[in-house]
Amino acid sequence: MGLRCKSGNEINPLHQIPVLNDGGFIISESVVIMKYLVDTYAKDDTLFPKDPRKAAVTLQRMLFISAYMFPRMVGYMAGPILDGEEPDAEKGQKLEEAINHLNNFIGDNQWVAGNTMTAADIIAVSNIATIDASGAFDLKAYPNLWQWYGRIKEALSSAGYNEVIKKGADMFGKAFKDVVH
Ligand SMILES: N[C@@H](CCC(=O)N[C@@H](CS)C(=O)NCC(=O)O)C(=O)O
Known part of the structure; x- marks a missing residue:
């Protein structure tokens, strides 16, 4: 269907x-x-905590990715991928702002919404893996984010990270790179 x-x-x-x-x-x-x-x-509520404040932070991070970062990522990458356009520097800057916000949200925590892995990490890594695969930004310049990125990839490796997330991210990243480089 x-x-x-x-x-x-x-x-x-x-x-x-x-x-x-x-x-x-x-x-x-x-x-x-x-x-x-x-x-x-899910077996328990760790991926989406029931505690009201933890739930609020988890949801805030998820909506930040879905409603703030994702549109900026599409805004930057879609023109080159779909229409062969040159990347727009201003749109790139907007996406970089979102990357910086995510780096600051992680801060000293281990995960995107605090010190336990939640659904927010899964939605975030789908976006970050795509941005990484595009080769358009130096993610190592965002140390909190870069360390978290290694951590989440490792945490999801036995849950099919390569097949479920990396494969699609690499496909979009390559489509962008093919136009840009
Ligand atoms: N807010 C939606 C966004 C969904 C979305 O933008 N999907 C894209 C692909 S990733 C799509 O289907 N675009 C086709 C269209 O808008 O016509 C969500 O997070 O699920």
């Missing part, structure tokens, strides 16, 4: 991915999908 069925029934009227179909329960928006999956299938 695609985003639009042959019958004309749409599983996402916005025609966007990701969309989850969990036994007929259909829901879109990456942050909502992740929360639903944790609430429904």
Whole structure:
């Protein structure tokens, strides 16, 4: 089944991915999908804490990635990838601001939303892996982020990081690099 069925029934009227179909329960928006999956299938609440303040910080970080960093990443990378345009320096600066914010959010903590790994780390690494693969920014210049990036890749390695996250990130990164370099 695609985003639009042959019958004309749409599983996402916005025609966007990701969309989850969990036994007929259909829901879109990456942050909502992740929360639903944790609430429904996780063994405990560590990936999405129940403590109100920890939950608020986790959600803030997830929405920061989805509503602030991701649009800036797409804004910078889509023109070169889809239309063969030269990268726009101003859009690159906007994305770099978001990278810097993430570096500051991590701060001295081990993870994006504090000292335990949460769903915020998973959504964040999907974006950072794509930015890394684009080769357009020196992520080592953001030490908190760079150390966290190594940590999260290691933490997710046995959960299929290469197949689930790196493969797609490398594909987009390569498409960008092919135009730019
Ligand atoms: N806020 C949405 C954004 C989804 C989104 O932008 N999806 C892109 C691909 S990553 C898409 O399907 N774009 C096609 C379109 O907008 O027509 C989420 O986090 O799930």
